Amino acid sequence: MKKKQRKHTDQGPAPELPFILKDKKKSFYPVHEGYFDDFPSRLREKIVQKERKSSPVPVKIFWKPALAGAASVLILLALALFFMQRNSGTVSKPVSINFFADHSINTLSSAIDAELADLTESELFYEWLEQEQESLKTALDSGLNNAIILETMLASEEYDVELIMYQANPNNP
Amino acid sequence: MHASTDEKILELIRKKETKNYGFDLLMKKYQVRVYHHIRRLLKNHQDTDDVMQDTFIKVWDNLDTFREDSGIFTWIYRIASNEALSFLRKRKIRRMLSLGVDTGSKDEPFSTQDRDGEEIYHKLMKAVARLPAKQQLVFNMKYFDEMKYTEISRVLGTSVGALKASYHHAIRKIKENIQED
Numbered sequence: 001m002k003k004k005q006r007k008h009t010d011q012g013p014a015p016e017l018p019f020i021l022k023d024k025k026k027s028f029y030p031v032h033e034g035y036f037d038d039f040p041s042r043l044r045e046k047i048v049q050k051e052r053k054s055s056p057v058p059v060k061i062f063w064k065p066a067l068a069g070a071a072s073v074l075i076l077l078a079l080a081l082f083f084m085q086r087n088s089g090t091v092s093k094p095v096s097i098n099f100f101a102d103h104s105i106n107t108l109s110s111a112i113d114a115e116l117a118d119l120t121e122s123e124l125f126y127e128w129l130e131q132e133q134e135s136l137k138t139a140l141d142s143g144l145n146n147a148i149i150l151e152t153m154l155a156s157e158e159y160d161v162e163l164i165m166y167q168a169n170p171n172n173p
Numbered sequence: 174m175h176a177s178t179d180e181k182i183l184e185l186i187r188k189k190e191t192k193n194y195g196f197d198l199l200m201k202k203y204q205v206r207v208y209h210h211i212r213r214l215l216k217n218h219q220d221t222d223d224v225m226q227d228t229f230i231k232v233w234d235n236l237d238t239f240r241e242d243s244g245i246f247t248w249i250y251r252i253a254s255n256e257a258l259s260f261l262r263k264r265k266i267r268r269m270l271s272l273g274v275d276t277g278s279k280d281e282p283f284s285t286q287d288r289d290g291e292e293i294y295h296k297l298m299k300a301v302a303r304l305p306a307k308q309q310l311v312f313n314m315k316y317f318d319e320m321k322y323t324e325i326s327r328v329l330g331t332s333v334g335a336l337k338a339s340y341h342h343a344i345r346k347i348k349e350n351i352q353e354d
Contacts, residue, residue, distance in 0.1 A: 029209065029212045029213075029216075029218070031208065031218065032218075035222075036201075036204055036205060036208070039200065039204055039225070040197050040200040040201060040204070042226075043200065043226055043229050043230070044193070044196075044197070046226060046230065047230060047233055050230070
């Protein structure tokens, strides 16, 4: 069943109090004399003060808060950028010791390459020759040592000459 | 000066050079009604004066945004009602925090001197003071200000049906309170 809608009007029967006030104005609280004369001017004064406080202050004293504000904005921007990069995964990994090691090896290698590039062909040849001489000297020293041993053995006459000659031959095992 | 119509006052307010003058006229026209509307709720003068100032400062700050779909007085009444209710809520919280419990109204009673020798005023104001804040507002506007439900509805943003219910409850409680007293 459809619920009947009540219509609200201002003409409905108003409930009544058990008495009727003779003069409702008497319900007004007493206010000290002159309050309503003063109120508008008092309020205007307050509004002027409030508006003066919220109006822009002279530049002289304004630069300090402005500077602080600018610094705050920069810090916030830096933080925002950091978090944006971090969230997008583009932020660099922390710098590790390996990075420095790799970096120094690469630097050294580049420096050597640069030095070699400066050397002429003849210098390169002498470099090679020096290394070869070193090897040759080592070989000679070794052969000399073998000769001394052989000589000593012969002098002691403890060994058969054929055997010694056999041992002195480097091709024999 | 008080005889200025709302339209005339609003016209003055809309012009930059006469805005202050228009606002003064507006205050002078409605300050007494607004004061008593607030004071019936807050009871003491000091609190009423504070809320009066907050109300008219808000009116001043928002004059440019006032839409004329409701009357200027209805709009001021709405601001005053909200400010007074908000003040009551804050006061209640302050009392609860300082005392641990809400001790109820500690406002200035409607003294013997104030009630002009008529006991009935004293009884009525005491009974009204015992109503919940919103019911007090409805009762005051309907009974003392003799506003129509439709007007009160625009001020409080409550439906006419709910206002009628509030007013009936208020009357019933006032009757009970007076009989108990």
